[in-house]
Amino acid sequence: MWAAVHGNRAALNDPREPYDASWERNRALVLEAEALGFDSVLVAQHTVNPHDRTRDQLEAWTAAAALAAVTSKIEIIAAIKPLLQHPATLAKMALQIEAISRGRFGLNVVNAWNRAEFEPAGLPFPEHDARYAYGAEWLKVVGGLISGEAVTHEGEHFRLTDYRLRPADAYRARPALYVGGESEPARELVAQAGDVWFINGQPLENVRALIADVAARPRGEAPPLRYGLAAFVIARPTHAEAEAEHAHLAELAAQDAELKAVQRANTDPKVVMMRAIASRPSVGSNGGTAAGLVGSYAEVAERIAAFHAAGIELFMLQFQPFEAEMRRFAAEVAPLARALAAAGGDRRAAVS
Incomplete structure (x- = not known):
């Protein structure tokens, strides 16, 4: 599941879910998700709320460290903008959270899209491909450091000499590396350096094509890449009830039109995610309902199983109102989805 780092995922003004991006709310949400059997939580990184700069925004890395300390099973994935x-x-922080969590930490590398977080602070915001070139060099350094290596590196952006971090990871070779983005530089980066590729919510045929493209790229001696999918879930006893709720959330989301226009103006137009979302209107962020997880309990479970059969192992899910719909999913959909995935093969679909 996605942590509520900037409140509601579908619509900012929903009387059933008052806006709340506080630490207290996120702590309670993640602890309940863990108790319900969710496998992972993604803590997105923003310094400034990407929807409305006057609203609260949870800080990702301090929150991830705190969540690592108060949980016992759920994987904590913190996004980072290099x-x-x-x-x-950053590598030192990652190793510390890995130690606090006892081997349950992952980094999600996102090469930034919202210039409003950078330019007002006087931070550089290079053009799209330059950000990915910077991110590739950054990740090469981080990857060596979190693996316990003595890193000597001289590149365009960084210079390190015999730099080693201790203590090293006591639980595995290193924390997991998740990479987001669907542009050509993003695909090349994840093929070269990632463990898991996060794909934005979109129809099954698109996901199959994306996986086929990246799976065909050389990875040297690295293990096969794994795949995750972002999706917003609307599940109800019947298809008609789910569609009615979808329409209701879309109506609420329409009230945010002015804020979304500001967000689009602040977004790098070369970002593939934003272009894809604009071409497939949906509820929720990162593709949201474009993945098609809207329908009866059985329909949503069957669609999850179909994505799983195509190679998706981790589903990063959004809901609204979050707590109530997360409970509904855990009770009504997750058991069906896991049974279908088990029947279709040995791999177990993770719901997060």
């Missing part, structure tokens, strides 16, 4: 952190400092 332009905001030197790789040596």
Whole structure:
């Protein structure tokens, strides 16, 4: 599941879910998700709320460290924008959260899209491909450091000499590396350096094509890449009830039109995610309902199983109102989806 780092995922003004991006709300939400059997939580990184700069925004890395301390089973995945952190400092933080969580930590590398977080702070915001080139060098350094290596590196952006971090990871070779983005530089980056590729919500045939493209790229001796999918879930006893709720959330989301226009103006037009979302109107962020997880309990479970058969192992899910719909999903859909996935093969679909 996605942590509520900037409140509601579908519509900012929903009387059933008052806006709340507080630490207290997120702590309670993640602890309940863990108790319900969710496998992972993604803590997105923003310094400024991407929808409305006057609203609250949870800080990702301090929250991830705190969540690592109060949970016991759920994987904590913290997003990081390389332009905001030197790789040596970030790698040290990652290893510390890995230790706090006892081997349950992952980094989600996102090469930034919202210039409003950077330019007003006087931070550089290079053009799209330059951000990915920076991110590739950054990730090379981070990858070596979190693996316990003595890193000597001289590149365009970073210079390190015999730099080693201790203590090293006591639980595995290193924390997991998740990479987001669907542009050509993003695909090349995840093929070269990632463990899991996060794909934005979209129809099954698109996901199959994306997986086929990246799976065909060389990875050297690295293990096969794994795949995750973002999706907003609307599940009800009947298809008609789910569609009615979808329409209701879309109507609420329409009230945010002015804020979304500001967000679009602040977004790098070369970002593939934003272009794809604009071409497939949906509820929720990162593709949301475009993945088609809207329908009866059985329909949603069957669609999850179909994505799983195509190669998706981790479903990063959004809901609204979050707590109530997360409970509904855990009770009504997750058991069906896991049974279908088990019947279709040995791999178990993770719901998060």
